[in-house]
Amino acid sequence: MSIISRDFFVTNIIELIIQSETILPVDTVIALENAWQKESNTIAKSQLAAILKNIKIAREKKYPLCQDTGIFIFNVTIGKNIVINFNINDAICEALRSATETLPLRPNVVHPLTRENSLDNTGDGLPDITFNLTEGSDFEVYVYPKGAGSENMSRLAMLKPSQNREIKRFVVETVFTAGGMPCPPIIVGVGIGGSFDLAARLSKKAALRPLDGMNDFEQELCDAVNTLGIGAMGLGGDTTALAVHVNTAHCHTASLPVAVNIQCWANRRAYKKFI
Missing domain, CATH: 3.30.2320 (hypothetical protein PF0899 fold)
Known part of the structure; x- marks a missing residue:
């Protein structure tokens, strides 16, 4: 032992x-750099450049x-x-x-x-x-x-079992309502199923998942979010979300809980394996 x-x-x-x-995780830095390289909006590109500069200063000087x-x-x-x-x-x-x-x-x-x-x-x-x-x-x-800026923009809905097509609408409307307040580009975590509280936990876990790729459904949601044109810091642009991640759980036959948890560009996390 x-x-x-x-x-x-x-x-x-x-x-x-x-x-x-x-120190922002490497996967998030790479995603932000890719967003900067692909950005066609001049203002959004300057915002992404400022974010990347902020990341560099924080890492070098050990500032938050x-x-x-x-x-x-x-x-x-x-x-x-x-x-x-x-x-x-x-x-x-x-x-x-x-x-x-x-x-x-x-x-x-x-x-x-x-x-x-x-x-x-x-x-x-x-x-x-x-x-x-x-x-x-x-x-x-x-x-x-x-942080509170992104957390305050998160939402939960108890949909009817027949409303599975409303899941996409709910996710997109949540991001649209949030606008620039959660400091985009964001990561969107979606929890589907379970119970009222489990859906929220699933969405939080999804939002904090490493940016290691999306399945077809997640990519569909991400593309829909990015068509909103909210862009970096809400000033317009091509990239509103760096990723959309979805976690699911079985649920009651009479329920369809859906939760959306938003994470800002400062996708902070750290890991330590003691043994």
């Missing part, structure tokens, strides 16, 4: 948080990619052969508090009613931590900072 110490874990999570905030450093989502995978003698939730919160001061991160977490700020990016239910249990000795952590 493998044993992980608390101090080692906390130190690495601090580094992972800082990495997620300052965006002033909205987001709220944090952690996905932790643990194998049954891993021995953990500390509270992982508490350790992640400690790391997040430390990273908030070190980088620093903007304190974004507030009470929903009083709006009192915790000042350390932690609070009831946040960070959002999901655990996956596996066989063997896996121990991996993904971290995803999620």
Whole structure:
């Protein structure tokens, strides 16, 4: 069995948080560079150039990619052969508090009613931590900072079972309504099926998926979104979405939940395999 110490874990999570905030994943950088190369709109091309310059400065100077450093989502995978003698939730919160001061991160977490700020990016239910249990000795952590500009534009609909043709319309209308507010070019995550809450989780997971290609249905949705002409930062252009990703789950015979979660161009995520 493998044993992980608390101090080692906390130190690495601090580094992972800082990495997620300052270094955009290569797949997203490549997608933005491709969008810049193909862009025919002069204004959109200049916006994409500014985004790429921003990415370079953030990486070189270890500055946050965006002033909205987001709220944090952690996905932790643990194998049954891993021995953990500390509270992982508490350790992640400690790391997040430390990273908030070190980088620093903007304190974004507030009470929903009083709006009192915790000042350390932690609070009831946040960070959002999901655990996956596996066989063997896996121990991996993904971290995803999620900003409000894109999150606020996300939507969910409980369609009728006969309205499967409305899925495409709902996705496109959601992006159209969002316009430039989620800082396009965006990644669109779509969750279809499950239940009210499961569809939302599916869409979030889809939005955070690496840009490793789209199936035919996803490409169809992406093409439809890009015909809107919203473009980079909502100023018009050829590329509104870098990708559309779809996750599905079986659902009740009387339901057709559909959720759309939008991710901005700052498609931040980082990964650490401890063992």
